Amino acid sequence: MGQNTLKNTANSDISTLGRKRVEEALQENERVTSTLLNNLPGMVYRCLNDEHWTMEFLSNGCPDLTGYLPGEIIGNNVISFQQIIHPDDRISVRSNVQATLREKKSFQLTYRIRTKEGNEKWVWEQGQGVFSAEGELLALEGFITDITERKRAETESKSISEIIKGVTNTSNLDELLKLIHQSIKKVLYAENLFVALYDKETELLDMRFFVDKYDSVPPPSRIGKGKTAYVFRHGRPMLMNQRMSEQLQEEGEIELVGTPPAIWLGVPLRTQSEVIGILVVQHYENENAYDRRDLEFLTSAADQIALAIERKRVEEALQASEIVHRQLAERQSTLLDALPARICLLDKNGDIIDVNKSWKHFAIENDYSGDDFGVGTNYLKTCESSNSEFADKAKEVADGCRAVLSGKSNQ
Template sequence: MGEKITRPAKSADLRRARLLKDALQRGSPPALRHPQDPSLADRSTAPTNGTADHLEVQRAYLDQLVEDAPEAISILEKGFRITRINAEFTRMFGFTTEDALGERIDSLIVPPDRSAETRWIRETLENGQKINLETKRRRKDGTLVDVSISGAPIRVSGTQASVYVLYRDITEQKRAEALSSALYRIAQRTSTAEDLQQFYAAIHNIVGELMYARNFYIALYDSDSELLSFPYFVDEQDPTPAPKKLGRGLTEYVLRTGEPLLATPSVFEELVQRGEAELIGAYSLDWMGVPLKIGNNSFGVLVVQSYTDSVRFGERDKEILVFVSQQLASAIDHKRNQEALRRSEARYRSLVQSAVYGIYRSSLDGKFLDLNPALIAMLGFDSAEEVLALDPKKDVFLQPEEQARLMDEFRRSGRLDSIEVRWKRKDGAAITVRLSGRAVTSVEEPDEVLEIIAEDVTERRVL
């Protein structure tokens, strides 16, 4: 068993091989010509079988060309039935010569949902035109392969005798294109998704285009709380786990080692025996997880898993998931920072809005840009819009020169420390206000602005 079986050589095959060898040794292979070519007529001294020899050499060259071609080749005759395939056709689709000869090409390798495409190909070739397209074809085992197809009619004496079709496997090209598209869309989603849940769902859909991802989850570790949480979890067997301390599950193993893991049943069993992992949740046939890392720090794990024999993961899938995880880790880190910034801003605004002291932001010429309710009440107005419309120099400072003194102090020291000034309220009443603040800049406002706390000390001055 396993021995190579050699087919007995036919005399014609031996003759063709010998003639081909002789021609190659001469270094001048004959041109492919028809036996009635007039240029052969003056060879009256040649043996009678000279024309036959030339035909044998031509046939040997063509046979070798077809058989050794890097593309899968099929020759089709009437009814688009196969009369010849080459070795690459067998390797690509799994059909031997015995399987294919006499079969219709569409019933052999064309998926059922491509019938309209098949009709177009047939009509185009029958009209004497060439075809070029990228599509899918079916292997003997039922799986699909991405192929680039080129085909053209073969004419003999002006009449269409048959058709040749070439197939080139473009699976790797399509994978690269899909991966590139996926990474681009992940980057795009990073800036467009409104919240993390929406973002995680979009990532799930993108990964699902690259591989089987019916069971998919993202786990994130918070070093402050020392909890492992599962912000996105879709699974056929298990419910979403509650946040937990680190244990000995496969998720924690990947988080601990910082390395991708394809846990087939044998790999999982080995990890269990070594005490590196234990079963948590439903038993999956294949479990595949990759770390989410920023630098050398693993802060989460991206996981897909399968519960069925019909879906098995391989090293190629792991490589793809690693590529996705690198982009995803950066995106998650960016989104988490955005969320943290939003929460911080919300807390800051809450503090400002509820403060008993007046707080405001102004330009360097003193114009109000933003203010809190306490400052509105301090000045006796009913709304922020009324105060923002004021000219502070004329409408707020009791003595306009005090505003100039305020700006001089800021330019001298870069801040304001308990500077007292006199303001006037909406009703004209004067109040004494103590001001403290500093200049700040931001991405949104590259020019310096003042952030100032205003405390009404009028009653203290009376005492």
């Protein structure tokens, strides 16, 4: 074998070995890339910048995120990604992406999607444009991940905070209950919601707040055998679908009241000492409208809601008491003014708290200079310090008043 032949053979072997190593390196790189893509908590994508966001590539995280297989979305075979984006968020998503593409910057978005099962998810997306050497936009590449749990936790926290602040930001219980309804709506479906409060004096459950698609507000009623009464009696939250409702009816535990919902969620409103009422949400069509997470949220919120309601009820009771007290004081003043005798009212310390017209006229006739007519001064000390010709009589009056105030005498 000649020298050239040996050299050519050696070069051929080296070339083959080199190609094999390159192929192995490429395979390893593909394996690493595939492993990374398949283990990311979300999906990697490549799409066109068209009206459909037509997908050219989707990683294996697509089904967990959207419910669809990659092949159902790629090329808009079954559905486009534009259709998966929540209708209320489509315009903002497009405008934000286009604005960053014009500046050739990366973008970050937070928006909602609707999965194949019909569920709503919050997602976070980061992506950027892929441009040619000439600056032509070829595609978009990026990553989308599910942030529903984080978004839900933020919304729940904000909702409870609004309810707590509502105690001071609302003027009465009705306003507070409206605020509670609006706060809960930000977390879960609450188009059918009511708050029933128990009145211990009348022993009735009163619907203090009630919104419903089908039923009208029921009058106050005694605790019967409806679902609301069942939760009130047992004092524990309950998530009840139609099957569970029918089972409890068969067992005689509850009776059907109102339009039957597909799913019903009720939680007791409990203070430190007792259950003061019930909060209920229900859905008439979707039996999957609520889950254990919703039950846990309303249960945790119920304590704050009960506290807020109780404080507002106390405030209203105090306001009512003040009105009654003021009305009684006005009537008392009218009655005293009608009497010809000179009368002053004393508190337990002997301070003058009110006087009638006859007293005021007497003071004016005797050249009393103040406009308070003695209100706020201590009548007993005034009598005891008298040095007029009626000083002895004044001291007797002071002793008599002191005896009455101390309970030693009733006249």
